[in-house]
Every structure is written in C-alpha cells, then in structure tokens.
Amino acid sequence: MGATRGRRLRLAALLTVVGPGLLAGLSDDDPAGITTYSVLGAKFGYQMLWVLLVSTIALVIFHDLGLRMGVVTGQGLTGLVRQRYGVRIGAFATGALVVANVGTTCAEFAGIAAGFELFGVSRYVSVPCAAVAVSLLVIKGSFRRVQHVLLALSAVFVTYVVAGLLAHPDWAAAARGIAPTMPLTRDAIALATATLGTTLAPWGLSFIQSYAVDKKLTLEDLRYSRLDVVTGSALTGIIGFFVVVACAATLHATGHTINDAADAADALRPLAGSLAADLFALGLIGAAFLAASILPLSTAYSVSEVLGRPAAVNDAPRDALLFYGTFTAVTVLGAGLVLVPGAPLIAILVLTQVLNAALLLPLLVLMVGVARDHALMGSHRAGSAAFAVYAVTIALIALCVAALAYLSVG
Template sequence: MSTAGPPTVTARRVRVATLVAVLGPGLLAGLSDDDPAGITTYSVLGASYGYQLLWVLLLSTVALVVFHSLGARMGVVTGQGLIGLIRQRYGVRASALALVVLVLANVGTTCAEFAGIAAGFGLFHVPPAVSVPISAVVVSTLVLRGRFHRVEHLLMGLATVFVAYVAAGFLAHPDWGQAATGLVLPTMPLRHGAVLIVTATVGTTLAPWGLSFIQSYAVDKKLTTDDLGYERVDVITGAVLTGVIGFFVVVASAATLHAQGVTIESASDAAGALEPLAGPLASTLFALGLVGAALLAAAILPLSTAYSICEFAGAEAALDDDFEHASLFYVSYLATAAVGAGVVLAPGLPLIRILVLSQVLNAVLLLPLLGFMFGIARDRDLMGQYAATRSMSAVYAVTLGLVALCIGALLALGLP
C-alpha cells in the first residue's frame, strides 16, 4: 500500500514533463492566426455586425482544430512537411502549384503583418520608417540566429501578450447574453459586405500558412508517434485559445463600436475608438496586443515560407542548421521578410485594404491545399494505421464544402 503513491506521482510528473516538451507547434500555429490581419478582421466583424456573426468564428475554430490536428499528425507520421508530401503523393507539378499558392498567400499575409506593425507602433507615435525596418531586422535575427528551443520559448513568451485582448474585452462590458446567442444561433445578412467579412474570417482563422507551418514545425521539433496524444492537446489548446482571443476582440468591438454606430477599417482604428467608449486602459491594451501579435506573426510567416520552399527543393530546413548547410532556408526567410517590410514602406499603398483582402485571398487559396491534405490523409501507403477513418473523412469533406460555399457566395455577389 505504501508504495502505490510515489509511482503514481512520478508517472504524473513524467506525463506533465512530456506534454510541456511537446507543446509548441499547435500553440504557435494557432495563436499566430490572431495576427494583425486577423485582429482587423475580427474588429470589423464586431463593429459592423455586433454579436450576430460570432457563430462563424466558432465554426472556424472547430475547423482549425480538425485541420491543424491533421497537419500535425501528417508531419509526425511521415516526417515530411506539407509541400514535400504533396510532391511525393501527387508529383512535381502539383507540388509546384501548391507551393505557388502557399507563397502567394504567405507573402500577402506577411505584408499584412508588417502593416500591423506599422499601425500598432503608430498608436504609440512611432513612424513606420522606424518601426517596420527595425522590427524586420530584430525578428529575423532572433529567429535565424537562435537555437530551436530558445526561439520556441521566445515566440511562446511573446504569445502571452494576447491576454491583453481578453482584458480589453471585459473592460468593454459586453452583453454576454447576446454574445452567447450570436455564438450558437446562425444568422446571416445576405449582403456583399457580410459575405466578404465572413470569408475573411474563415481565411484568417484557417490560414494556409498555418497548415504548412504546424506540419513542418512538428517535423523540425522531431516529434514521434508516441507524442501524438500530447500533440493533440497542444493543437486543441492553441486552436481554442485562438478562438477565445478572437471572441474577445469581437465582443469588445461589438459592445463599444457597434453599439455607438462607429465605423472602422482597421484594428488600429478600433484601438483608438475604444478610448472614449471603454477607457484609456482598454485602448492601450488593445494597441499592445496588436503590436505583440504583429511581431509574433512577422517572425513565423517567413518561417512557414522557408520551410515550404526547402521541402519542394529537397534542401535542408531546420532552425538548428547553420547558413552553410541551409542557405536556401535562410535566404527564403530573409527574402519573405524583406518583401513584406518593403511593400508596407512603399508610399501610397492602401494598407488596410491589403490587410482584409489578404485574408479573403487566404480563403480562396485554402481550397486546393485542403484538397491535397484530404487526399493524403486517406492514403494508407503514406499514413499507415494513422490514415483518416470514414467519419473523419466526412468531417474533412464538410469543412471543404463550407469553405467552397463562402467563396462561391462571394463570387456570386461580386469580388471586392
């Protein structure tokens, strides 16, 4: 009897330690979805439609759990990233198409991240000519010069800034009853603006780059099939936190901006407008969240791009490799960051329109990538005993259908 206790405690400690060691891919891929483009989309959603479209965020979060779980499982089981698997399963042409789709989506979203950096630091009176290039250099140096685990800890530490959005949501004193109704009662205004913001919400939550990143990062982290149970916890935690943060951004905007009839075009507009409605603390927290989200995503988006390019080329792609052994990885990362920062610094560009439309582009480009993942998930030659069951295949097919429905409705009403 006396010996039963210690092994139980020891086993529990081992499980907790293993979980902590595995955490990373799901949390980072999920929380990075709440980037400036995402916060802008959620802010416009709440300011324009109040609590009415919260159900879209809930469904998008469920889809995020489903496909991030699939991406992580594919990476762990096969030891390959998404582009590498597409090349093996469908051939060079199909993988080249997937790579072009992914790079287009990633570069557009990277521009949106640096636009968010410019907007966020602008709220603290720092000009873009200072904030954007310095941020590009800092995040690139920290990611490319650090060891894998140090970089991971740094990024996860940066992700704690999202607590600011939860605090801002409470300070806005939302109507929790209306928020609950909006989450579970689907209603949809059949107007172009509503369909546009719904499509952008799907594109920003279930982003193409996130699907690629979580798979490649799980490979880089050297997870094994023994870790799959813990990785599932990681994925669900990251996706749920993503949805929770998006929820608080929407309710903060709905309770203040929508209630007062205030129209906004960006997350920085929302931060500025919150001050007279919810107080300076809510406004400051919202602005800090925007800056932190921008820096986190600006570090991860080029990483997703670099992984994918190297997978297609069959080149080394690991954070622990030096430049001599992974030159394409380093060059791809730096080029993506440089293009994103350079576009934002170009005079006269409509940055806010870039932010929202980049998320619509994400939704459109999401379809072929989800289709490739659907086929790979059912391939027993690649996935073995971890291939998708009939029930999970049905879930994947329904998700694909809903994304296609959003895009079809947008095309029927006319592109923006």
C-alpha cells in the same frame, strides 16, 4: 502521491510537445485576423459570434491533420504534395504559397507600423527594427530559443482579454450570439467567409506540419500534441471572442464603423478608456510580431521541403542556404513593401486575402488526398469517418465562398 506524480509526468510530457499547435493557432490572430474580428463585432454586435466557434472547430480539425501528417511521414506539406501529386502541382502550390506569404508578411509589418504609430513611433523606425529582430531571432537562435521567445510573445494576447473585460460587455447577448443566426446579406456572408479564411490560413497549415517535423515529434507524442493543437485553436477562438465582444460592447453599441484594427484601438479610447485602447494596440503589435516571425519561417519550410533541402532552425545558415535565404528574402520583401512611399499597400493586402482564400480550398483537398494515401501514411491513413469530417468541413467552406461569389456577381 502516486496520482500527483502521474499528473506531473503527464504535464512534463505535454510541455515537451507544446509549440506547433499553439504557435500555428495564435499566429492566425494576426492583424488581419484582429481586423476581421473587430469589424465583425463593430458591424454585427454579438450576433455572429458563432462563426468564430465554427472557425475554431475547423482549425482544430485541419491543424490536427497537418500535425499528424508531419509526424507520421516526417515531411512537410509541400514535400508530401510533390511526392503524391508530382512536381508540377508541388511547384504550383509552393509558388502560390510564396506569393501569398510575402503579401501576408507585408500585412503583418503593416500591422506593426500601424500599432506603433498609435503610440507615436514612426514606421521608418518600428518596421526595420522589427525586421532585424525577427531575422536575428531565427537565424542566430536555436530551435529551443526560437520557440521560447515566440511562446513568450504569445502571452501578449492576454491584452485582448483584458481589453474585452474593460469594455463591460453584455454577457447574455454574447451567449445568445453562439446560436447560428445571420442576416443573409453580402456583407454578413463576406465577413463570415473572411473570418473562416483568416482563422484557417494556408501558411498556418504548412507551418504546423513543418514545425512538427522540425521539432522531431514522434507517434508516441501525438496524444499530447493533440492537446497542444486543441489548446492553440481554442485560445485563437477565445481571443477572437474577446476582440468581437470588445468591439460589440462599444463600437457597435454606439454605431461606430471602422476599417481596421488600428481604427478599432483608436475608437475604443473614448468608449472603454485609454487603458483598454492601449492594451488593444499593444496586442496588435505583439500579434503582428509573432506572425511576422512565423510567416517567413513557414515560407522557408515550404520552399525547402518541395526541393527536398534541409529545413531546420537548428541548422547553421551556411548548411541551409535555401532555408535561411528564403526566410530573409520574405522578411526583407514584406518589411520593404511597407516602407516604400506610395506603394499600393491596400491593394496588396486585399489581393493577399483573396489569394489566401483561393489557395485554402485546393490546399485542403490536397491535404486530404495525402492523408488518404496508403503508401505515405501507412496504418495512420485517414479512415472513412475522418474523411467524412474533412469533406463536410471543406464543403462548408466551399459553400461560404460560393455564396459570396454568387452575391458579389448578382
């Protein structure tokens, strides 16, 4: 009786802190993420599954840091960067985040367009409807409502697990894929770097921190919040795993090549049945919608934070004009670019990925700098052991990027 009661209390405490970790993690499995995982599976089969494991660990480490920084300081990432490094670096980081986030939002709406087109719905219908739905949700909804809808939306990721199972993967081969081996070719390194980059995204880092601030989590909540971060990151990895497995068992086995996630859904139809293909497409739409809500939100948090303006989903629009203005501008720009006939979409998406990758390393370094700052973090300042973990992770990502740069030039 007592034990059950204790467990129930712990569960209740966990449920009140759930959100930042799950949403920031799962929104990393956006169309760009699914595309990367699909290509990883289609090209290399099960061999590079271990990259997902490494990415998931990096995700846990830095999302946990972001959340802790938010809870300890009560401030978002860009605000802290401004306070620690001055207004120039703060403005530069925010500017880069805004540009990268508009591009990424555009990628999410492109994912919505592609997903619906698989079901025969025109993008001129699906994209405006999605943009309006996202805006109404955040502008009209309270924090609690927004969180409930977004968490419910995350359930759509189950479709990837089912699609993966329907593809009848070779589990023994998948297990061997956890061992870190890879061909040292430009393609393989590029995909490994892309997987790291798409899982650990700059906007995810700024989102988790600001969202934890907006949720008003306390130091006491941190213990449970860590579980939220680990669950969110683990689910992100597991979903990625099933996407890779689905593509490895079918597309790789038959030698198909694909360019994006919509291709993958289409190619799955004759190989794994139309249910698997439909589920894959449905997952793509849900994932894109989730990320299309979170990206403008993340941008609005970052811009408001750096200028020190209120940033809370509970605020009425007229009390937080900058917050909601940024949110709307990013949504309209992202959705609009997808609808402009003849817009260089591919170029925008590629440049966005490059910008996100280029932004990630400096942003991680700034984060660690803040985490080490005694004046800001007080007794929760990152110690030398934690610093070593951050440094090794950053070095690993830097190594991937350097290897890719070397192979690209050479």
